[in-house]
Amino acid sequence: MEKKISVVIPxxxxxxxxxxxxxxxxxxxxxxxxxxxxxxxDGPDERTESKVLELAIQHVILFYSLPYKQGPAAAxxxxxxxxxxxxxxxxxxxCLPDENWLKEIWNYYKHEEYIVYTGKVIVPISKxxxxxxxxxxxxxxxxxxxxxxxxxxxxxIKVEGFDERFKAAWREDSDLHFKLLQHKIPIDKxxxxxxxxxxxxxxxxxxxxxxxxxxxxxxxxxxxPQLYRQRIKANPTWLYxxxxxxxxxxxxxxxxxxxxxxxxxLLGWIFLTALFxxxxxxxxxxSFSHVSEMVITSLVIxxxxxxxxxxxxxKYRVLFF
Numbered sequence: 001m002e003k004k005i006s007v008v009i010p011x012x013x014x015x016x017x018x019x020x021x022x023x024x025x026x027x028x029x030x031x032x033x034x035x036x037x038x039x040x041x042d043g044p045d046e047r048t049e050s051k052v053l054e055l056a057i058q059h060v061i062l063f064y065s066l067p068y069k070q071g072p073a074a075a076x077x078x079x080x081x082x083x084x085x086x087x088x089x090x091x092x093x094x095c096l097p098d099e100n101w102l103k104e105i106w107n108y109y110k111h112e113e114y115i116v117y118t119g120k121v122i123v124p125i126s127k128x129x130x131x132x133x134x135x136x137x138x139x140x141x142x143x144x145x146x147x148x149x150x151x152x153x154x155x156x157i158k159v160e161g162f163d164e165r166f167k168a169a170w171r172e173d174s175d176l177h178f179k180l181l182q183h184k185i186p187i188d189k190x191x192x193x194x195x196x197x198x199x200x201x202x203x204x205x206x207x208x209x210x211x212x213x214x215x216x217x218x219x220x221x222x223x224x225p226q227l228y229r230q231r232i233k234a235n236p237t238w239l240y241x242x243x244x245x246x247x248x249x250x251x252x253x254x255x256x257x258x259x260x261x262x263x264x265x266l267l268g269w270i271f272l273t274a275l276f277x278x279x280x281x282x283x284x285x286x287s288f289s290h291v292s293e294m295v296i297t298s299l300v301i302x303x304x305x306x307x308x309x310x311x312x313x314x315k316y317r318v319l320f321f
Contacts, residue, residue: 001033001034002084003034003035003036003084003085004031004034004035004085004086004087005030005035005036005085005087005088005089005102005105005106006035006036006037006038006079006080006083006084006085006088006089007025007035007036007037007038007088007089007091008038008040008076008079008080008083008088008089008090009021009022009037009038009039009040009079009090009091009092009093010040010072010075010076010079010093011039011040011041011048011075011093012041012042012043012045012048012069012075013045013047013048014048014093015048015051017093017094017200018039018048018051018052018093019051020096021091021092021093021094021095021096021097022037022039022052022055022061023055024096024097024098024099024101025037025097025102026055026059027099028097028100028101028102028103029099029100029102029103030100030102030103030106032059034106035060035085035102036060036061036062036083036085037060037061037062038061038062038079038080038082038083039061039062039063039064039079040063040065040066040075040079041063041064041065041066042069042071042072042074042075043066043067043068043069043070044065044067044068048063049063049065062082064078064079064082066078071164071166071167071168071169072146072168072169072172073162073166073167073172073175074162074164076090076146076161076162077161077162077164080151080153080156080161081161083153085153086152086154087105087106087109087150087151087152088150088151088152088153088156089101089105090146090147090148090149090151091147091148091195092146092147094197094198094200095147095148095195095196095197095198096195096196096197096198097148097194097195097196098193098195098196100192100194101119101193101194101195104190104192104193104194105117105150105190105193107192108188108190108192108193109150112186113154113155114152114154114155114158114185114186115152115155115185115186115188116149116150116151116155116185116186116187116188117150117151117187117188117189118144118145118148118150118187118188118190119148119150119190119191119192119194119195120148120190120192120193120194120195121140121142121145121147121148121194121195121197122140122194122195122196122197123136123137123139123140123196123197123198123199124198124199125137125199126285128284128285128287129199129283129284129285130202130285130290131280131284131290131293131294132199132206132207133199134283134284136199137199139197143177144173144174144176144177144187145173146172146173146176147195147197148194148195149173150190150193155180155185158183158185159176159180159183159185160179161176162175162176163175163176163179163219163223165219166216166219167216168216170213170216171217171219171220172216174220174231174232175219175220175223175224178220178223178224178227178231181227182224204289204293205293205296205297207297207301208297208300208304211301211304211305211307212308214305214308214309214312215308215309215311215312215315216312217232217233217312217320218309218312218313218316218318218320219315219316219318220232221318221320222316222318236321237305239272239275239276240301240305240306241302241306241321242272243269243272243276243302244302244303244306246268246269246272247266247269249265250262250263250265250266250268250269253265254266273298273299273302276298276301276302277295277298280294280298281294309321
């Protein structure tokens with residue numbers, strides 16, 4: 001039987017999360033012969049391959065592996081190019097597709113040659129979420145996220161799929177979105193196609209590591225400056241730059257012996273940093289561990305974010321702040 005839908009999932013070394021995702025896909029309320037699941041590992045991963053082969057007894061699950069780590073964009077490209085069906089559904093290994101996900105996708109599809117659908121993403125968070133939980137929950141209002149989207153294979157061919165220069169799980173979905181807009185491929189919203197995106201357990205200080213992704217903002221801006229300012233961020237994060245300027249000015253003034261001026265600008269740095277901390281804590285947990293994490297990480301985030309932003313501007317040769 002010809003496959004109606006091919007589900008593509010990029011993954012790497014997250015067997016437990018992937019297994020839950022695959023079980024939800026195996027148990028879909030949809031003709032079992034009408035869809036295939038394609039798992040693509042972002043580099044060699046024997047544990048994941050073994051688990052996929054084990055679950056493949058229950059359903060058609062294909063496993064592919066990139067020869068080395070190249071990022072989820074490259075993994076998704078390998079997946080959709082290897083797909084049998086004309087309709088490609090994307091989700092992530094830490095997502096739980098609703099049992100009617102594929103049925104709703106197929107029922108909504110009108111056999112257009114060039115069409116893209118985005119589904120509904122639900123992110124359950126606690127009553128008093130952490131900063132990481134709150135940031136993850138923004139996927140619910142994201143305009144285009146690969147945790148839940150469907151594209152015809154012809155649409156992906158037309159825009160040449162994902163840009164593999166995006167090596168991390170950041171902005172590669174926005175890049176695809178902007179390419180689709182430029183090629184005038186229709187993008188429709190299917191609220192009945194639901195994927196739940198639980199917030200995974202994050203290590204203390206995860207926000208520090210996340211700052212490296214800022215370099216890909218520069219790449220996206222270089223490719224689509226107007227769309228970036230219209231749909232991603234209207235202005236640079238001037239607060240970060242102000243914090244850095246005040247801190248450096250205070251240190252330099254201190255070295256040069258101007259203690260009063262140094263004290264004034266360092267007070268300004270403390271004030272702006274406190275505003276930043278308060279902003280991160282506004283809707284989040286007040287537990288001692290979380291508050292201490294917000295205070296400590298907020299001291300370094302402006303510096304790291306600006307560093308990676310300017311590094312990205314240099315790397316991709318674009319004037320971007």
